[in-house]
Amino acid sequence: MRYRIAADADAPHYLAVEADLDTITTQTVELQLPAWRPGRYELQHFAKNIQRFQVVDDTGQPLPFRKIAKDRWRVETNGVSALTVRYNYYANIINAGTSFVDEGLLYVNPINLCLYAEGRIDEECTLELDIPADWPVACGLRQLAPGVLWARDYYELVDCPLMASPFIQEVSYEVQGVLFHVWIQGGWRTDGTDSFDPERIRRDFSQFSVKQIELYGEFPEKEYHFLTIVLPTAFYHGVEHRNSTMLVLGPNDEGEGLYQDLLGVSSHELFHAWNIIRIRPAELLPYDFTKENYFTTCFVAEGVTTYYGDLMLRRSAVFNDAAYLKELQVMFKRHFETSGRALQSLVESSWDLWLDGYEKGVPDRKVSVYYKGAIAALILDLHIRRRTNHARSLDDVMRTMWAQFGKPFLGYTLDDYRAVTEAVAGESLDWYYDLCIFGNQPLEAKLNEYLAWVSLRIEYDESHTIHLLETGDEAGLLQRAKWFGAPLTQEPHEGAVAEENLERT
Structure with a gap:
């Protein structure tokens, strides 16, 4: 699959999604949107957030389809070898497992809104973001070009959330050859000062990362990303991912309490890099x-x-x-x-x-x-x-x-x-x-x-x-x-x- 994601120009707080599928050889294709996300073991029925849904061939002509389950569509291919799915997704809630868009932030958990073709879940994926060229992208996926991400398969794609914004701060450090990134969006107090001290983050995160790696003797990945959104309201939520974690904390004016929350949830989620991401039931x-x-x-x-x-x-x-x-x-x-x-x-x-x-x-x-x-x-x-x-x-x-x-x-x-x-x-x-x-x-x-x-x-x-x-x-x-x-x-x-x-x- 090749995905393109942009803010929907016609519907505020919706994301417009296009998904291309080629080399089709079957009379029908079944498209599935996940019903739940790893790290949250409950059905969340992401399809309920889709407003519009359309399937066209490579010439732009509509293809017939029907919904056969709450989050599954069967498409009649009419002999074509490629199709494009166009739909939009409501993205107006921020927690560590959602997606959100406004004029200053694109935050996407691909598990929410990237569907897959049955039988082709193991194929590589690309994800193109329609964002300004100067917006940095924080994500554990490989970046082929600015705003273009690559995953070896669908499982990797949906286990790598992303943030893109002109207001992201980054703190990096290295432990035993592993590069760690702490990305923070919204990390400013109402008076405009930083909520966090970068040097303190670098020191403390390095220390607990060292101890966790010492326990296991090695780290599963070459890089790791702490993606953090700080809200003006009270919040505490983290979700583990393949080579990253998504954190949402607040309020941004809480001071030392906010930093203690960042430490606690970050250490917890880093331990998941071994326990559940790979030591898995x-x-x-x-x-x-x-x-x-x-x-x-x-x-x-x-x-x-x-x-x-x-x-x-x-x-x-x-x-x-x-x-x-x-x-x-x-x-x-x-x-x-x-x-x-x-x-x-x-x-x-x-x-x-x-x-x-x-x-x-x-x-x-x-x-x-x-x-x-x-x-x-x-x-x-x-x-x-x-x-x-x-x-x-x-x-x-x-x-x-x-x-x-x-x-x-x-x-x-x-x-x-x-x-x-x-x-x-x-x-x-x-x-x-x-x-x-x-x-x-x-x-x-x-x-x-x-x-x-x-x-x-x-x-x-x-x-x-x-x-x-x-x-x-x-x-x-x-x-x-x-x-x-x-x-x-x-x-x-x-x-x-x-x-x-x-x-x-």
């Missing part, structure tokens, strides 16, 4: 964009990543102890105070992401694969560390998953993950899977058993608000330093973790 290889792709291991994809996102900021000394413990407290609050007595297990809630995983839902039904998944990962990490005196850890689990499944790009199953965790632990983990993964029992007691080993504990107060406390145990502080992989940065003490500004936007 078997049920998602390859993606089927026409329907739900059910899987039970989102607690690995998102829970383990949530755990490591903040831990890597501590290991790299971007966060000190106090900053990391605040993030732990936020995670504990979000699970225990909202779904600590929910009836679903992690595997059940992983499966039901496709039903209502991103909605509040009915009370005490589901758990968050992000927050309970991260708590389960923490318990497993501390269990392996305690049993082996830090000789092995969850790091070894993830390295093994990378070597066995990620690097060769072979999908893993829940049984595969369990086998790897038990091999690293050197014992059966029946208790762990029965309690933390397949069970729905409260986790406070088991969590406190392991937190005590690192001089921490959680407690509820009279209003059922949970607090993370430090016990001041000297032996536990030594274990905590080994867990962090870095010297402690605060004086040992006993008491509550400071709770001001606990909640992110």
Whole structure:
């Protein structure tokens, strides 16, 4: 397919799309628009945003077509060898998975609006943008010429969002031969000053990138892009992609809080470059964009990543102890105070992401694969560390998953993950899977058993608000330093973790 995207001259906030298909040899062609996007495991029905739709041959004459499903069209080719599809797409919402156009920004997630021809999804694609020549384009795709992008197949095309704007700032850095780009659009305060310090970004991002690459021993790509849109309103959203991440944050006047959000979501999404982009559940290889792709291991994809996102900021000394413990407290609050007595297990809630995983839902039904998944990962990490005196850890689990499944790009199953965790632990983990993964029992007691080993504990107060406390145990502080992989940065003490500004936007 060859795609051309421009602002629709006849309809504000619509994108005009043309898609050319050649070397046609069949009597009919079926065209499919995805029903969902990777990184968000729910049906989103992008076809609902199409206003006009037309198919013509290479002379511009209309070809007959009919819609055979909500997002699928069958075209009668009438013997022609090439056709062009012309349609427009409503692009007036900004989050990390949408598309948007106005006079100063073209933001496209190709998964929203680039259809494909059935049977030809593995063919190379080009994407041409109708933008001013001086607009820089931030994207992980190869650029053949200004505004012209190339993908080896449709899967790569739709896993590479793009931003084009005259107002984009770029900060780049290099780690172990990998070039990283931090692209920021809208990163100015209302007084016109920068929301971010480029040198601080370069320093902090380099530090956590180094630690993540050290864990796995290598990086999957030659380049990586952090695409960031900063809004004037409160926002916090990130989505992982093949060699990039799309981030939307706000408000731009929040100052230090905005920068902490940028760090937290960026570290999380970078960890996805290994975990889910390549260490991928078997049920998602390859993606089927026409329907739900059910899987039970989102607690690995998102829970383990949530755990490591903040831990890597501590290991790299971007966060000190106090900053990391605040993030732990936020995670504990979000699970225990909202779904600590929910009836679903992690595997059940992983499966039901496709039903209502991103909605509040009915009370005490589901758990968050992000927050309970991260708590389960923490318990497993501390269990392996305690049993082996830090000789092995969850790091070894993830390295093994990378070597066995990620690097060769072979999908893993829940049984595969369990086998790897038990091999690293050197014992059966029946208790762990029965309690933390397949069970729905409260986790406070088991969590406190392991937190005590690192001089921490959680407690509820009279209003059922949970607090993370430090016990001041000297032996536990030594274990905590080994867990962090870095010297402690605060004086040992006993008491509550400071709770001001606990909640992110």
